[in-house]
Amino acid sequence: MSSVAGRGRGWKLRIGAGIALATLIAAAAAGLRPTASAVDVLVDSEAVFPAVLQLIRSAQDEVLLSMYMLGGESVAPGDPAGIGLEIVDALAERRAAGVRVRVLSTRFEVAEDRREPGTFATEDVWLHPVFDEARSRGIPILRPEASAGSIDHTKYLVVDGRTAIFGGMNLADAVATNHDLMVRVSGPAVARLEDAFEASWSRAVRAHGPDPRTAEDAPLVRHGSALAQAMSRAAAVREGADSCDVEVFVNTPDAHPLEPALLTILERLERGDRLRVAMLLFTAGKLVDGVVAAQERGASVTVAVDPERALYGVDCVTADNAASVAKLAGAGVPTRLYDVAPGQELHMKVFVADIGAARVWGVGSANWAGSDMSRNSELTGIFTGCPATAARVSALLDTDFEARAAPPTPAQLACFNSGRCRASLRKTCGERLRRSWLSGRR
Structure with a gap:
């Protein structure tokens, strides 16, 4: 709007x-x-986490993720990965397949030590494995621009300009028990989320410079044509989503x-x-x-x-x-x-x-x-x-x-x-x- x-x-x-x-x-x-737009509701992590992973893994062109808190605890060899590490793995797999990936995370701003680039500050230790893994896998991740006393508190995912998930839930094991709600949307409303991410990414590049893993500080590619959005909405409605x-x-x-x-x-x-x-x-x-x-x-x-x-x-x-x-x-x-x-x-x-x-x-x-x-x-x-x-x-x-x-x-x-x-x-x-x-x- x-x-x-x-x-x-x-x-x-x-x-x-x-x-x-x-x-x-x-x-x-x-x-x-x-x-x-086609809309369905995702309640609590039992519905949200699998839906997020499924949507990322379906990407053919572009994944845009703005997430206040993206985390997963360290896991021992052989243990299942935490949700944050699973997301990093899915993003890295799509990026290796040629999909354009961009991540914004405010908590990255807290965890990264600005005095020593490439190292972490002392707080939010439980977030470090995810950011370590993201960097080692070459995933572009930036801190959103924020003025003093403010944060970028958004939580949304946009894939191929056609489908998005947004709402209140962070993607982190530590908050998996929270009672929360997200929505999955396909259709014209997705363009608004694309616009929001493009503006936030551009502000982050101006404030901090491009991520060292990518020189792409140009405007994002728009994949969500009206026809593509209409087709995505129709498919979602056929699968049971409301309009x-x-x-x-x-x-x-x-x-x-x-x-x-x-x-x-x-x-x-x-x-x-x-x-x-x-x-x-x-x-x-x-x-x-x-x-x-x-x-x-x-x-x-x-x-x-x-x-x-x-x-x-x-x-x-x-x-x-x-x-x-x-x-x-x-x-x-x-x-x-x-x-x-x-x-x-x-x-x-x-x-x-x-x-x-x-x-x-x-x-x-x-x-x-x-x-x-x-x-x-x-x-x-x-x-x-x-x-x-x-x-x-x-x-x-x-x-x-x-x-x-x-x-x-x-x-x-x-x-x-x-x-x-x-x-x-x-x-x-x-x-x-x-x-x-x-x-x-x-």
């Missing part, structure tokens, strides 16, 4: 997002079908159109409408206020958030979500903490909104958090017009809310409503993060 770039242009972004979404919602309500209208919202260092789009959706919710939200981090003040306002207008709302028991690998005791949970619960919004297993996160960034006759749903990399809305590079798709897939996502969120989440206890709410107690939670989280980092050093 094209949007106005530049800071201080929020009102223009809001208007542009509103027009696009109003058109999308009206078309869905009327049963009209603009050019659509959706999709708007892809890409936050970049210069433009952040996602929050205005989400606010437009929240503002359209009225009495009799429904909203379900499942979110790792829900801290963006405008979105919290938008959900509260929708509830006050009579919409039926449920919110499930992660309790942060394994956030960044440590127990962060709901430090980030505490204030929002207190505000939502205090306003009467049914708000629950996901019941996580040890080491697990509710890592989803998913919502479903029933607005009149239209069902609108979204999935992507962006938390409903201030940093993801205003600083980080993020990619989220908003979908309409695919009732079967939308019903599956809606049922998943309903089941999770009813069977896998619980309201905060009175003691938790008392703490969440206390500024002093919230500060104590943040201090505890920070101390645990520092200890975790120190224990992971070489």
